[in-house]
Amino acid sequence: MSKLKVVHYINNFFAGIGGEEKADIPPREMEGFVGPGMALNNSLGDEAEIVATVVCGDSYYAENLEKAEADLLEMIKKYDADLFISGPAFNAGRYGVACGAIAKAVEEKLGIPSVTAMYEENPGVDMFKKDLYIITTGNSAADMRKAVKKLGEFALKLVKDEEIGTPEAEGYHVRGIRTNYFHEKRGAKRAVEMMLKKVNNLPYETEYEMPDFGNVTPMPAIMDLSDKKIALVTSGGVVPTDNPDRIESSSATKYGIYDISEYDSMPADKFTTIHGGYDRTYALQDINRVVPLDVMRDLEKEGVIGELADYYIATTGTGTSVGNARGFGEEYSKKLLADGVQAVIVTST
Amino acid sequence: MRLEVGKIFIEDIRFGESTHVEKGTLYVNEKELIDLFIEDDRIKSAKIELAKPGESIRITPVKDVLEPRVKVSGGGTNFPGVVGNKVKQVGEGRTHVLSGAAVVTVGKIVGFQEGIVDMTGIGADYTPFSKMLNICVVIEPEEGIESHAYEAAAREAGLVVTNFIGEAGRNIEPDEIEVFETKGIIEQAKMYPNLPRIGYVCMLQSQGLLHDTYVYGVDAKKIIPTLMNPTEFMDGAVISGNCVASCDKIPTYLHQNDPIIEELFEKHGKELNFMGVIITNENVFLADKERCSDGVAKLARLMDLDGVIITEEGYGNPDTDLMMNCKKVEQNGIKTVLVTDEFPGRDGKSESLADAVKEADALVSCGQGNIVITMPPMDKVIGTLEDIETMIGGYDGSLKEDGSIEAEIQIIISATSAFGCNKLTARMH
Amino acid sequence: MRESTIIVTNNPLVNQARYKDVEKVFVETGNMQGVLLRARDMIHKGHKLLSHPLSGSLKPNENPYKSIIVSKNAESIEFDHIIMIEKGIETAEKFFRGKELPKYKPATDHDFMVIDKSIVESGLKNNGGA
Numbered sequence: 001m002s003k004l005k006v007v008h009y010i011n012n013f014f015a016g017i018g019g020e021e022k023a024d025i026p027p028r029e030m031e032g033f034v035g036p037g038m039a040l041n042n043s044l045g046d047e048a049e050i051v052a053t054v055v056c057g058d059s060y061y062a063e064n065l066e067k068a069e070a071d072l073l074e075m076i077k078k079y080d081a082d083l084f085i086s087g088p089a090f091n092a093g094r095y096g097v098a099c100g101a102i103a104k105a106v107e108e109k110l111g112i113p114s115v116t117a118m119y120e121e122n123p124g125v126d127m128f129k130k131d132l133y134i135i136t137t138g139n140s141a142a143d144m145r146k147a148v149k150k151l152g153e154f155a156l157k158l159v160k161d162e163e164i165g166t167p168e169a170e171g172y173h174v175r176g177i178r179t180n181y182f183h184e185k186r187g188a189k190r191a192v193e194m195m196l197k198k199v200n201n202l203p204y205e206t207e208y209e210m211p212d213f214g215n216v217t218p219m220p221a222i223m224d225l226s227d228k229k230i231a232l233v234t235s236g237g238v239v240p241t242d243n244p245d246r247i248e249s250s251s252a253t254k255y256g257i258y259d260i261s262e263y264d265s266m267p268a269d270k271f272t273t274i275h276g277g278y279d280r281t282y283a284l285q286d287i288n289r290v291v292p293l294d295v296m297r298d299l300e301k302e303g304v305i306g307e308l309a310d311y312y313i314a315t316t317g318t319g320t321s322v323g324n325a326r327g328f329g330e331e332y333s334k335k336l337l338a339d340g341v342q343a344v345i346v347t348s349t
Numbered sequence: 350m351r352l353e354v355g356k357i358f359i360e361d362i363r364f365g366e367s368t369h370v371e372k373g374t375l376y377v378n379e380k381e382l383i384d385l386f387i388e389d390d391r392i393k394s395a396k397i398e399l400a401k402p403g404e405s406i407r408i409t410p411v412k413d414v415l416e417p418r419v420k421v422s423g424g425g426t427n428f429p430g431v432v433g434n435k436v437k438q439v440g441e442g443r444t445h446v447l448s449g450a451a452v453v454t455v456g457k458i459v460g461f462q463e464g465i466v467d468m469t470g471i472g473a474d475y476t477p478f479s480k481m482l483n484i485c486v487v488i489e490p491e492e493g494i495e496s497h498a499y500e501a502a503a504r505e506a507g508l509v510v511t512n513f514i515g516e517a518g519r520n521i522e523p524d525e526i527e528v529f530e531t532k533g534i535i536e537q538a539k540m541y542p543n544l545p546r547i548g549y550v551c552m553l554q555s556q557g558l559l560h561d562t563y564v565y566g567v568d569a570k571k572i573i574p575t576l577m578n579p580t581e582f583m584d585g586a587v588i589s590g591n592c593v594a595s596c597d598k599i600p601t602y603l604h605q606n607d608p609i610i611e612e613l614f615e616k617h618g619k620e621l622n623f624m625g626v627i628i629t630n631e632n633v634f635l636a637d638k639e640r641c642s643d644g645v646a647k648l649a650r651l652m653d654l655d656g657v658i659i660t661e662e663g664y665g666n667p668d669t670d671l672m673m674n675c676k677k678v679e680q681n682g683i684k685t686v687l688v689t690d691e692f693p694g695r696d697g698k699s700e701s702l703a704d705a706v707k708e709a710d711a712l713v714s715c716g717q718g719n720i721v722i723t724m725p726p727m728d729k730v731i732g733t734l735e736d737i738e739t740m741i742g743g744y745d746g747s748l749k750e751d752g753s754i755e756a757e758i759q760i761i762i763s764a765t766s767a768f769g770c771n772k773l774t775a776r777m778h
Numbered sequence: 779m780r781e782s783t784i785i786v787t788n789n790p791l792v793n794q795a796r797y798k799d800v801e802k803v804f805v806e807t808g809n810m811q812g813v814l815l816r817a818r819d820m821i822h823k824g825h826k827l828l829s830h831p832l833s834g835s836l837k838p839n840e841n842p843y844k845s846i847i848v849s850k851n852a853e854s855i856e857f858d859h860i861i862m863i864e865k866g867i868e869t870a871e872k873f874f875r876g877k878e879l880p881k882y883k884p885a886t887d888h889d890f891m892v893i894d895k896s897i898v899e900s901g902l903k904n905n906g907g908a
Binding site: 459460461495496497554555556557558559560570591593594597598631632633634635636638663664665666667669692693694695696699700703704719736738739741744745 | 827828829830831832833834835836837840847862865866869872873875876877880881882883885886887889890892893896897898899900901903
């Protein structure tokens with residue numbers, strides 16, 4: 001019986017092509033396994049083998065989502081694979097997102113069972129856990145040996161259509177799919193038992209967790225702005241026309257800080273919006289609609305606000321992982337405070 | 350209040366010359382039962398059919414399920430306020446139960462009237478009523494009568510028939526007698542000073558036609574939160590007028606056999622002090638939700654409870670009541686455990702509840718109602734399959750040519766009722 | 779506590795009925811999402827949400843009709859109400875994603891109208907009287 005055919009996706013680094021300086025390479029394909037593909041191939045045993053490896057630079061993928069996916073699918077199609085595996089990506093954010101994106105595309109568009117693997121804090125987990133099985137790994141390539149073994153063994157189960165157990169048993173990230181089963185005790189009994197634990201301050205486990213509210217307690221309102229320094233922050237994807245920081249149009253992994261000190265209004269020839277989640281027509285006609293610099297300058301002149309900060313901060317707010325968004329805020333708020341900013345107006349789209 | 354509940358184990362049901370119990374078999378006389386309500390000009394015709402566990406029978410559309418009981422002593426009568434004109438308080442003395450038997454009212458009220466009780470096959474695994482000996486009262490409404498009128502007629506018929514059958518147990522010596530007792534609040538608290546004081550908050554559906562519950566005959570829309578003794582439920586003080594959705598409606602049977610009350614009594618005096626029940630409703634008006642949740646928290650505090658278990662009926666806006674009750678009770682320093690079912694959408698990936706508060710950190714799940722199963726065809730149908738595809742949980746193509754039904758488990762009576770009567774639950778995958 | 783109210787509805791039976799001190803905003807739409815969206819727009823303009831946007835058991839992809847009661851006065855915006863209506867829209871979306879509203883035969887469709895009318899009337903009755 002011939003072996004099942006597997007196609008493997010890895011990035012520039014793991015393919016041995018180069019580090020960050022090669023993160024912009026477009027997709028390419030190679031025969032057989034490459035880099036960690038060797039260990040992965042071993043974990044597949046006699047039943048399956050990696051017939052080809054497709055590679056893409058992490059930055060290239062992030063900045064060219066559609067083209068990268070289309071080109072890769074074109075390459076992958078011809079192998080008539082039975083199984084697709086991407087990663088493991090550990091904690092590399094852009095790599096994790098690319099792994100999830102391509103695995104999802106392969107499964108949905110080519111109908112090939114797909115699986116990937118990464119560390120829990122990788123933004124790719126939150127983004128793709130509902131679409132794919134994502135095997136848990138450690139947070140760095142030091143975990144490669146273990147990760148690849150787990151990944152290979154699970155992938156075999158998947159392709160052979162074997163029953164997949166709980167996340168804990170199989171080692172994949174909780175996907176967020178509510179699945180029924182029959183408990184040995186009826187619900188009322190479990191309720192009373194849970195109540196007894198809770199009321200006696202003993203540990204208990206809820207059967208359904210409330211969503212993460214992530215609520216931030218707002219600071220008290222400022223009654224008088226006339227002596228305050230205000231800054232503008234936007235998730236509307238407004239950046240200088242050449243997008244020097246290469247902020248992504250979706251699933252942003254970065255934010256930028258841009259000088260507006262010499263402007264009384266956002267000039268259309270100096271700024272643009274690269275946000276992929278809304279119709280940009282009206283924003284491009286007048287960028288002030290997203291970053292209201294003109295109104296802020298008026299308020300500054302009128303003395304309603306004390307001073308507007310020299311810069312504004314921007315990122316793209318579509319598909320951005322909660323983890324990343326939180327991280328950006330924690331980081332740039334330090335700079336804002338150091339620069340004497342006391343309040344921020346956040347514009348979102 | 351102290352109630353002796355005497356269970357008469359019914360092993361079989363049969364048609365007979367008269368309605369009576371003999372050596373564990375319940376005999377029912379079709380004409381006797383139908384005569385009780387057939388004069389009602391809202392009803393055109395009716396018949397009685399029997400269904401036993403394991404038989405290849407599908408009962409649909411089901412309106413309510415009730416348990417035959419009779420008040421032998423202690424003041425008041427079974428189903429106070431709804432059968433006859435007697436409204437005296439119940440919950441004391443002695444009550445007999447024809448245990449193992451159930452009355453099922455069957456008949457089409459509206460085009461989406463649900464649901465299904467299969468007596469065998471996979472569908473039977475999901476409903477507690479596949480294990481009962483069911484006396485089905487199949488009712489056909491008069492032509493062109495209004496839904497309100499038919500619903501009331503079917504509800505009343507079910508109550509009157511169940512009450513009559515229950516009478517058959519009056520003079521029979523029970524096979525098993527259990528005593529349930531809770532005292533006045535202060536006395537109860539003093540009785541077990543070292544045990545946590547636990548209460549049960551029972552939320553009753555009260556939104557309008559096919560979404561109503563009655564307490565001593567009073568429409569639950571009209572009540573504000575109040576206290577009840579657990580034993581009052583055992584005498585039928587709370588009955589169901591709710592027909593939606595099949596999987597998580599609380600049939601009268603479950604009000605009479607409330608599993609939370611049963612489990613709390615199980616541990617009463619041993620690990621907890623069961624102080625009593627707070628009932629509240631689920632109204633549509635937001636101001637009512639605020640008013641009632643405030644009331645629930647107030648009563649819980651007045652009873653000086655350490656914890657409450659809260660159950661709900663329905664999904665959607667009742668989830669808001671559930672969360673308001675939880676939040677306000679917790680904010681009063683009283684711990685809560687919530688019991689509910691889930692609707693995370695067909696793929697199981699969306700939010701299961703329509704509302705959420707961070708205080709709801711202890712929740713028991715009765716399963717999710719959106720999963721699709723295929724129930725095999727049955728040899729006999731009591732009622733009609735006519736509206737399966739528009740039943741809640743059904744869809745275009747649900748009813749297959751061979752008679753099997755592919756539908757969400759929403760279509761099965763009490764598959765996920767949030768009283769915790771079943772073992773079905775859900776977890777995160 | 780009788781204040782003037784508006785019922786936002788796609789239910790012809792409700793639209794035709796007469797209630798004291800109640801105006802109607804009729805939304806011509808086959809499923810309740812249109813009603814929720816219209817109510818949402820009004821709430822953003824300051825109308826108070828008086829009844830809950832979701833039904834008590836019937837799911838949005840099962841029940842075509844919805845009547846929502848909002849205040850006639852539109853003085854100030856209640857953020858809690860905005861959150862409630864937006865959550866309602868999101869919840870309805872979730873159901874529509876999995877399965878569409880069926881095409882009911884006229885009698886069944888009428889049944890849903892009758893139920894919705896009964897439910898919105900129970901809300902009105904509790905508004906301080908009648």
